[in-house]
Amino acid sequence: MPMVEEKDDFKRLMLAALPALRAFAVSLAGQPDKADDLVQDTIMKAWGKRDSFIMGTNIKAWLFTILRNEFYSQMRKRGREVQDTEGYHTQRLAVHPAQYGSLDLQDFRHALSQLPDDQxxxxxxxxxxxFSYEEAAEICGCAIGTIKSRVSRARVRLQELLNVTGNYDYGPDNMSAQVTMRSF
Known part of the structure; x- marks a missing residue:
C-alpha cells in the first residue's frame, strides 16, 4: 500500500507545481501554446521518471530542471529555421550588432565576480x-530576510559596478536602435 500512497503524493506534488512550471515555460518559450506543450512534455517525462525522484526533496526544482532541459533539447532540434520562401522576412531583417551583447555580458560577468560570495x-x-526567497534561504541555510538583504545589496553593487542609472542604460544605443526599428 505504501507504493500507492507514494504515487498519489507524487501526483499531488506535481500537480501543485503546474502553475509555476507553466509560468517558467512561458518565460522560456515566449508563447503560451508552446509553453503548454513544453509543460506537457515535462510532465510526461517526469511521470516516466517518477521512480528516480526521492520523496521529501524539492520536486519543484526537479521539475524545473526537466523543463529547462526539454526546452533546450527542443531548441537544438529546431535550430533557427524560419519558413521564408518569398524572402519577405529576410528583407525586413535587422539586428543589433552581436559584439555589444558579448561585451555587455563580459562586463556583467566581471561585475558579478566582484561581489562577495554570499551576495x-x-x-x-x-x-x-x-528560486523563491524561501527556497534560496533553505539552500543557503539562512533566514529569508538575510537572502532578501543579500539580493538587494548585490543589485545595488552591480548597478554601481556597471554604472547603471536607469532603464536607458539597457539595450542598444540610440543610433543602432533607430536602424533596427525602422520599417521598410
Missing part, C-alpha cells in the same frame, strides 16, 4: 535560477 550566490539563486 553572488543569493542573486544567482533568485535572479538566474528562479
Amino acid at each position: 553572488r550566490e543569493a542573486i544567482i539563486l533568485i535572479g538566474a535560477s528562479g
Whole structure:
C-alpha cells in the first residue's frame, strides 16, 4: 500500500507545481501554446521518471530542471529555421550588432565576480535560477530576510559596478536602435 500512497503524493506534488512550471515555460518559450506543450512534455517525462525522484526533496526544482532541459533539447532540434520562401522576412531583417551583447555580458560577468560570495550566490539563486526567497534561504541555510538583504545589496553593487542609472542604460544605443526599428 505504501507504493500507492507514494504515487498519489507524487501526483499531488506535481500537480501543485503546474502553475509555476507553466509560468517558467512561458518565460522560456515566449508563447503560451508552446509553453503548454513544453509543460506537457515535462510532465510526461517526469511521470516516466517518477521512480528516480526521492520523496521529501524539492520536486519543484526537479521539475524545473526537466523543463529547462526539454526546452533546450527542443531548441537544438529546431535550430533557427524560419519558413521564408518569398524572402519577405529576410528583407525586413535587422539586428543589433552581436559584439555589444558579448561585451555587455563580459562586463556583467566581471561585475558579478566582484561581489562577495554570499551576495553572488543569493542573486544567482533568485535572479538566474528562479528560486523563491524561501527556497534560496533553505539552500543557503539562512533566514529569508538575510537572502532578501543579500539580493538587494548585490543589485545595488552591480548597478554601481556597471554604472547603471536607469532603464536607458539597457539595450542598444540610440543610433543602432533607430536602424533596427525602422520599417521598410
